[in-house]
Amino acid sequence: MRRFFTSESVTEGHPDKVCDSIADAILDELVRGDPMTRSAIECCAAYNTLFLTGEVTSRAQVDYEETARRVIREIGYDGGDFAYDKCRVITLIHGQSPDIALGVDASAEMKAGGAGYDALGAGDQGMMFGYACRETAELMPLPVMLAHRLAARLTQARKAGELAYLRPDGKTQVTVEYEGRTPVRVDTVVVSTQHDAAVSQERIAADMKKYVIDEVIPAHLLDAETRYLINPTGKFVIGGPEGDSGLTGRKIVVDTYGGRCPHGGGAFSGKDATKVDRSAAYLARYICKNLVAAGIADEVELQVAYAIGVARPVSVFAETFGTGGRADDAMGEIVEKEFDLRPAAIIDALGLRRPIFRATAAYGHFGREEFPWERTDRVEELKKYLV
Numbered sequence: 271m272r273r274f275f276t277s278e279s280v281t282e283g284h285p286d287k288v289c290d291s292i293a294d295a296i297l298d299e300l301v302r303g304d305p306m307t308r309s310a311i312e313c314c315a316a317y318n319t320l321f322l323t324g325e326v327t328s329r330a331q332v333d334y335e336e337t338a339r340r341v342i343r344e345i346g347y348d349g350g351d352f353a354y355d356k357c358r359v360i361t362l363i364h365g366q367s368p369d370i371a372l373g374v375d376a377s378a379e380m381k382a383g384g385a386g387y388d389a390l391g392a393g394d395q396g397m398m399f400g401y402a403c404r405e406t407a408e409l410m411p412l413p414v415m416l417a418h419r420l421a422a423r424l425t426q427a428r429k430a431g432e433l434a435y436l437r438p439d440g441k442t443q444v445t446v447e448y449e450g451r452t453p454v455r456v457d458t459v460v461v462s463t464q465h466d467a468a469v470s471q472e473r474i475a476a477d478m479k480k481y482v483i484d485e486v487i488p489a490h491l492l493d494a495e496t497r498y499l500i501n502p503t504g505k506f507v508i509g510g511p512e513g514d515s516g517l518t519g520r521k522i523v524v525d526t527y528g529g530r531c532p533h534g535g536g537a538f539s540g541k542d543a544t545k546v547d548r549s550a551a552y553l554a555r556y557i558c559k560n561l562v563a564a565g566i567a568d569e570v571e572l573q574v575a576y577a578i579g580v581a582r583p584v585s586v587f588a589e590t591f592g593t594g595g596r597a598d599d600a601m602g603e604i605v606e607k608e609f610d611l612r613p614a615a616i617i618d619a620l621g622l623r624r625p626i627f628r629a630t631a632a633y634g635h636f637g638r639e640e641f642p643w644e645r646t647d648r649v650e651e652l653k654k655y656l657v
Contacts, residue, residue: 283347291539296396334359399534438510446459460499536551620642
C-alpha cells in the first residue's frame with residue numbers, strides 16, 4: 271500500500287523561531303550564571319516590537335534586552351524596522367509563583383519521607399511523547415529530517431554568502447511517498463525563502479534546486495515525477511516579524527517529529543529543565559532511540575504523564591506498532607524498570623543544568639547528535655530484552 275506523509279520546518283529567521291531563539295538564549299545566560307535557575311520565558315515579536323515576558327527565579331544577572339538584540343543580529347535582521355539596533359524591546363518578567371514553587375521544591379514523595387531524586391516535583395502536569403524509528407541513520411522520520419536539512423541549508427547558503435540575496439525568513443516542506451512502512455521517494459518539495467527585492471523568481475527557483483534541494487535530498491529519492499514548489503505565492507521580500515507576528519512555542523510539531531508522533535501540547539523553548547514538558551520529552555526521545563538502536567523494536571512511541579508537584583509519572587505508555595518482539599505492555603514495564611523518570615533523575619542523567627538550549631531552538635530538538643538525549647549509550651544493557 272502506498273501512502274504519503276508530509277513534514278515542515280522553518281529557518282531561524284522565521285518569526286516564531288526568532289522568539290524561540292531569544293527565549294533559549296536568555297535561558298542559557300540564566301543557567302550560565304545560576305544552574306538552579308527556574309525559567310519560563312515567553313517572547314512575542316511583531317513588526318518593530320519585541321515583547322519579553324514570563325517567569326524567572328535566578329541569582330544570575332542577565333541583561334534581557336541586550337541578549338535579545340544580540341540574537342536578532344546573529345540571525346541576520348540588520349535592516350528594516352525589526353533590525354537588532356532599531357526594534358523596540360518591552361520587558362515584563364516576574365518571579366515564579368510561590369504556589370508552583372512549593373510543589374517543585376519539595377515533591378509529594380519528599381513530603382511523605384522520600385529522599386534523593388524524590389526531592390524535585392514535576393514543574394507542571396501534562397503528557398510528553400518520545401519517538402524513534404529506522405527511517406534514517408538518526409532514527410527519525412525521513413520527512414522531518416529532510417525538511418530540517420533544507421531549512422538549515424537555506425541559512426548556511428545565506429550566511430556563507432553563496433546566495434547573498436537570501437534573507438533570514440524561510441519555510442520548507444517535504445512529502446515522502448511510502449510503500450507500506452518504507453519510504454521510497456520524495457513526492458513534493460516546498461521551499462519558501464525571503465529574498466532581496468531585485469532578484470528574479472526564475473533565478474531563485476534555479477538556485478533553490480541547485481544549491482539547496484540537490485545538496486540535501488539524496489538523488490535516489492528524486493525522480494521525474496517529483497514536484498518542486500519554490501516561493502509558490504511569488505515574491506517574498508517582507509519577512510520575519512515585519513511580515514508576520516512571532517510567538518514562543520508555536521512550532522511545537524516542527525520541534526519534535528514533524529507530526530509522526532503526538533505532541534502533549536507543552537512547548538520547549540525558554541523553559542528550564544524542572545519543566546517536564548521539556549525535560550521529560552527529551553528523556554522520552556532518549557529512551558525510544560535506545561530501544562530502537564538495541565533492536566528491541568523498529569518503531570517506538572512513548573508517552574509519560576506527570577502531575578504538578580509529584581516526582582514520579584502518573585502513567586507510562588509504550589507503542590511499537592507491531593514492530594517489537596514483545597507486547598507493548600511489556601515494553602512499558604521495561605521502560606519503568608530501566609529508566610528513572612523522576613525530574614531530578616532526568617536532569618542528572620542528561621546534564622540539563624548547562625547552557626545548551628539556544629542550539630535547540632531551530633532545526634529540531636531531535637535527530638541531532640550534539641544533544642545528550644541523542645546518545646545511544648544504553649544499547650548494550652537493553653539487548654538483554656531481545657527475544
